[in-house]
Amino acid sequence: MSASHGITRDPEPTTAPLLGEVADGVFAYIQPDGTWWINNAGFLVGGGGVVAVDTCATERRTRAYADTIARVSGGAPVRTLVNTHHHGDHTHGNYLFPVATIVGHEETRAEILRQGLRDYDAVWPGVAWGDLRVAPPFLTFRDEVTVYAGDTRAEVRHFGVPAHTTNDSVVWLPDQGVVFTGDLVFNGGTPFLLMGSPTGCLHALERLRALGAHTLVPGHGPVCGPEQIDVTAGYVRFVIETAAAGRAAGLSPLDTARETDLGEHAALSDPERLVGNLHRAYAELDGRDVDIEAALLDMVVFNGGRPLSCHA
Ligand SMILES: [Zn+2]
Numbered sequence: 001m002s003a004s005h006g007i008t009r010d011p012e013p014t015t016a017p018l019l020g021e022v023a024d025g026v027f028a029y030i031q032p033d034g035t036w037w038i039n040n041a042g043f044l045v046g047g048g049g050v051v052a053v054d055t056c057a058t059e060r061r062t063r064a065y066a067d068t069i070a071r072v073s074g075g076a077p078v079r080t081l082v083n084t085h086h087h088g089d090h091t092h093g094n095y096l097f098p099v100a101t102i103v104g105h106e107e108t109r110a111e112i113l114r115q116g117l118r119d120y121d122a123v124w125p126g127v128a129w130g131d132l133r134v135a136p137p138f139l140t141f142r143d144e145v146t147v148y149a150g151d152t153r154a155e156v157r158h159f160g161v162p163a164h165t166t167n168d169s170v171v172w173l174p175d176q177g178v179v180f181t182g183d184l185v186f187n188g189g190t191p192f193l194l195m196g197s198p199t200g201c202l203h204a205l206e207r208l209r210a211l212g213a214h215t216l217v218p219g220h221g222p223v224c225g226p227e228q229i230d231v232t233a234g235y236v237r238f239v240i241e242t243a244a245a246g247r248a249a250g251l252s253p254l255d256t257a258r259e260t261d262l263g264e265h266a267a268l269s270d271p272e273r274l275v276g277n278l279h280r281a282y283a284e285l286d287g288r289d290v291d292i293e294a295a296l297l298d299m300v301v302f303n304g305g306r307p308l309s310c311h312a
Contacts, residue, residue: 046150059130
C-alpha cells in the first residue's frame with residue numbers, strides 16, 4: 001500500500017452509497033456497484049451507542065461511512081466494530097473508529113497482522129487508499145460471540161470451515177430475521193473463493209441457510225433475500241465441477257477458465273474471479289496450498305493482461 005502513497009487520483013464513487021433501514025435501528029450501508037474493493041457495511045443503533053459491521057477499503061470511503069453513522073445516530077459513539085473477515089475492503093478503515101472495541105474471529109486478527117498494508121498495484125493500480133493504518137480486532141473469538149446495541153442482539157458466528165476466506169463470520173440478528181453475510185454472499189458479483197474453499201463454502205452456505213433469515217445484507221451488491229444463497233451455491237458448484245473437468249483434461253486453471261462457458265453466470269461482474277476460484281479448487285483436489293500472488297496475476301492475464309478495474 002505504501003507504494004500507492006502520493007498518487008493523487010481520487011475518483012468519486014461511481015454512485016453514492018445507499019443507506020437502507022432493514023429493521024428498526026438496523027442499517028445496511030450499500031456501496032454500488034459492489035465490484036472489486038467496493039464492499040457493503042452496516043450498523044445497529046441502540047442504547048446510546050452503535051455497533052458497526054465492517055469498514056471500507058479507502059480512507060475517504062470510510063470517512064464517508066463514519067459521517068453517515070454519526071448523522072443517523074445523532075453522534076452516538078461506535079462502541080463496537082465487528083469485522084466479517086480480514087479482507088481490506090472490510091477492514092482497512094478500522095483505525096478510523098479509535099474508541100470502538102474491534103471484534104473478529106481470531107484468524108481475522110491473525111491474517112490482518114500477517115498481511116499488513118500490502119502493495120496491490122500490480123493487480124489494482126492507482127487506488128487512492130489514503131493514509132491507512134493497521135488496526136486488527138483485539139477482542140477475538142473462535143466459534144461465536146454475541147454483541148448488543150441496546151436491546152438488539154447480534155450473534156457473530158463463524159461456521160467452522162474456510163469458505164470465502166478462513167475466517168468468514170456472519171452477524172445474525174435473530175429477532176429481526178436479518179443477517180450480515182460478509183462475503184459469503186455476493187449479489188450481482190462473482191463469488192470469490194481463492195483465499196477460502198469451494199467445498200467449505202457450500203457447507204457454510206448450508207449453515208447460513210439454516211439460520212432462516214429473511215433479509216440478507218451481502219458483502220457486495222444490493223440487499224436481498226435467502227434465494228441469493230442458492231444463487232451463490234449454484235456458482236460454487238459450477239466452480240467445483242469445472243475444476244474437476246479441467247484438471248482431468250490436464251489443463252491449467254487459467255486454460256480451463258479460458259475454455260469455460262460461464263452460461264447462467266455470465267452476467268456476474270468480475271468474471272475473472274473464476275481463474276482464482278479454479279486455482280483454489282485445483283489445490284483442494286490436489287491437497288496442497290495455493291500461490292495467491294500467482295493466482296491473482298493469472299486473473300490479470302485472463303483479463304487480457306489488463307489490471308483489474310477498481311473504482312475504490
Ligand atoms: Zn472479502
